[in-house]
Amino acid sequence: MKNTLAILLTGFILLISCNKENKDNGLVRVVFDPGHLKFISTSLNTKKETMSALYGNSKALESLSKENSQPEPGTVIKLVTWRYHENPQYTGGTITGELVSIETLQSDEKGSVSYEMKNTESNNLSVNKEERIQYLMSYHPVSRP
Amino acid sequence: MNTEKKKRNPIAIIFLAILGIFGGLQLLSQPLEGKPVTGKIEAPREVIAILENSCFNCHSNQQNLSWYDKLAPVSWAVNKDIKRAREVLNFSEWEKLSPAEHQGKMFAILNMMQSGKMPLHEYTLLHPSSKISQKDIETIKKYTLSLSGTGTLTKDKNTGQEIKEAPQPIPSKNPVSPNGIQYNDDFKNWKVISMSTLFDHSIRVIYGNPTAVKAIETENFHPWPDGSIVVKSVWKQQELPDGEIRAGKFINAQFMVKDAKKYKDTEGWGFAKFSGDDLHPTGKSASFAKESCIACHRQLAEKTGYLFDVPMKINTQRLIQNLQKK
Numbered sequence: 001m002k003n004t005l006a007i008l009l010t011g012f013i014l015l016i017s018c019n020k021e022n023k024d025n026g027l028v029r030v031v032f033d034p035g036h037l038k039f040i041s042t043s044l045n046t047k048k049e050t051m052s053a054l055y056g057n058s059k060a061l062e063s064l065s066k067e068n069s070q071p072e073p074g075t076v077i078k079l080v081t082w083r084y085h086e087n088p089q090y091t092g093g094t095i096t097g098e099l100v101s102i103e104t105l106q107s108d109e110k111g112s113v114s115y116e117m118k119n120t121e122s123n124n125l126s127v128n129k130e131e132r133i134q135y136l137m138s139y140h141p142v143s144r145p
Numbered sequence: 146m147n148t149e150k151k152k153r154n155p156i157a158i159i160f161l162a163i164l165g166i167f168g169g170l171q172l173l174s175q176p177l178e179g180k181p182v183t184g185k186i187e188a189p190r191e192v193i194a195i196l197e198n199s200c201f202n203c204h205s206n207q208q209n210l211s212w213y214d215k216l217a218p219v220s221w222a223v224n225k226d227i228k229r230a231r232e233v234l235n236f237s238e239w240e241k242l243s244p245a246e247h248q249g250k251m252f253a254i255l256n257m258m259q260s261g262k263m264p265l266h267e268y269t270l271l272h273p274s275s276k277i278s279q280k281d282i283e284t285i286k287k288y289t290l291s292l293s294g295t296g297t298l299t300k301d302k303n304t305g306q307e308i309k310e311a312p313q314p315i316p317s318k319n320p321v322s323p324n325g326i327q328y329n330d331d332f333k334n335w336k337v338i339s340m341s342t343l344f345d346h347s348i349r350v351i352y353g354n355p356t357a358v359k360a361i362e363t364e365n366f367h368p369w370p371d372g373s374i375v376v377k378s379v380w381k382q383q384e385l386p387d388g389e390i391r392a393g394k395f396i397n398a399q400f401m402v403k404d405a406k407k408y409k410d411t412e413g414w415g416f417a418k419f420s421g422d423d424l425h426p427t428g429k430s431a432s433f434a435k436e437s438c439i440a441c442h443r444q445l446a447e448k449t450g451y452l453f454d455v456p457m458k459i460n461t462q463r464l465i466q467n468l469q470k471k
Contacts, residue, residue: 029456030465031338031358039337042350044382044390051340053350082340089445090453091259091286092252092293092344097457102468118468142350142380144395145422 030099032080040064040077041139044084051096052081054139059107064141069134071113077105077136105136170217177224180206180231184240186247192288196236199264199275200254203230206237211272226265232436245345251289252344253441258282262444293344322417322426323433326402332376339454346382348392351375351454357403366450368413373403375452396420401452411439412451 037055041064044051056064059075071077081103082096101119108114115129182205186196201207203226214223234250235241242250257263258277269276319328331354338353338361353361357373360366366373376398383393397420405413416434418427427433442451449455 026461026463027458028460028462028465029361029364029458030460031336031353031361031456033336033469038334039350039352042340042348042392044342044348045388046390047388051342053337053340084340084342085457087341087453088457089256089260089448090252091256092289093453094342095454095457096340097459099460099465099468120464120468140391142378142392142395144378144380144398145424 032099034078034080037076037078040141042142043139049084050081050100051084051094052079054079054136061141064137064139067140069137070111071105071107071137073107073109073111075105075107079103079105079136103132103136105133167217174217174220175224176215177208177220177227180237182206182237184238186236186239189288191284195277195281195284196254199277199281201236202272202275203227203264203268204234204236206231206235213271226268233440248289248292248344251285251292255282255285255289256441256445258285260445320419320424320426322400322419323428324408324415324417324431326400326415326417328398328400328417328419328424328426332374332378332398335376338375339456341454342382347379347396348382348390349377349379349454350392351377361456366452366455368405369403369450369452371404371406371413375401375454377454395422398424410435412443414439414442414451 032053034055037057038061039053040056040061041054042052043054054077056077057075059072060077063071063075064077079102081100083098083100084094085097087093087095099120101117103118104116106114113133115133117127117132185205186193188196196204202209208227210223213219234254239247254263259282264272264275264277319330321327332352335352335354336358337350338358339351341349341351343349352375354372354374356370357375360370360373378398379396380392381394381396382390384390397418400415400417400419402408402415402417403413404415408415410432411434414434416438419425420427439451442453446453
């Protein structure tokens with residue numbers, strides 16, 4: 001009797017855990033919310049297999065359009081980087097998958113620049129802030145009608 | 146004796162009637178319109194052999210049909226399928242397409258075969274010899290991948306000097322696609338739902354309007370709610386000296402607009418493509434998407450409501466919240 005109970009109980013627990021598992025392990029389809037920022041540019045790194053979207057405010061757009069090496073005061077830029085995969089529904093195409101990092105560049109009214117990196121993969125990643133700021137400033141707004 | 150006769154006669158009459166109707170059908174049905182082979186696909190022999198064996202009966206002007214395919218009413222369905230198949234892809238009129246289009250078609254063929262959508266199941270039931278094997282798919286794949294880089298947009302190499310884009314001419318009026326979908330700039334304010342690349346060396350950013358984004362976030366896109374709009378902005382890839390790729394020349398903007406009633410023939414999606422700096426719309430008639438776009442979207446992207454670039458279900462909510470925390 002005890003054994004039967006134990007078996008039933010184990011089965012029940014297994015069933016519950018399976019149910020949880022079926023809920024996609026808490027996985028979701030994510031659409032990045034850039035807040036008040038707008039999409040400005042994009043890049044593809046085939047070595048790292050990542051794709052990035054660069055968002056910014058109007059000051060960011062202004063700075064990057066003018067190809068300034070220093071952002072205008074009041075600039076906010078976010079570079080959001082994703083790992084890409086072969087499109088599961090189309091061989092010959094890729095699509096973005098896991099979110100890898102969010103980098104934020106901000107300049108205050110006096111024009112002094114701050115930089116922050118949030119990374120999901122390696123926490124103690126040491127980044128050369130100066131280099132990353134230069135890199136973010138190297139983007140041009142995408143061209144289109 | 147008498148009763149037996151009475152029973153047999155009606156059966157004979159019915160049999161004769163069916164035979165008569167069947168014969169009549171044959172007289173009524175029109176044979177498939179014969180068309181000349183103007184330019185047959187050129188590819189390695191083993192590739193041609195697979196295509197001829199499994200695809201040519203419908204996708205070419207060289208039909209080699211069985212006797213039962215030619216009998217009405219079967220022939221009606223067969224002829225209709227062939228007509229539609231030729232519109233989408235015709236190996237006998239290959240010269241009408243550019244090398245870039247040839248590559249695109251080969252990728253479409255590969256994807257159709259890999260997903261088991263082609264040859265059609267109804268077709269292989271009656272024509273078992275036309276089934277394709279895993280080895281056939283490998284052959285097609287090898288050939289298709291070998292086409293990559295030929296006849297496509299070549300990557301722009303940025304060799305040190307900055308590429309200055311001339312100011313874009315702004316089209317005076319928003320162009321309209323033959324099916325009535327009008328180009329609109331609004332999408333530039335929408336959220337980016339995903340980014341992608343394609344074998345043709347393009348880089349793509351896909352935007353969704355608030356209705357579409359909500360559908361994605363709530364996993365509610367079977368079917369997509371009416372009013373969902375997705376816009377894909379496509380550029381040529383431009384390579385920097387360090388190998389990183391940025392968006393170069395603008396190629397086109399592709400719209401998909403959901404309206405189940407309006408776009409019944411194309412699974413409820415209205416398609417539009419606006420190319421070049423003048424944003425000239427694709428298509429000669431309102432039904433252009435029926436012959437092109439939907440063929441692949443219908444067969445290959447059914448799982449995601451006929452859209453190819455729905456974000457993958459691959460991130461955890463917690464991770465995203467942590468990342469977005471200030």
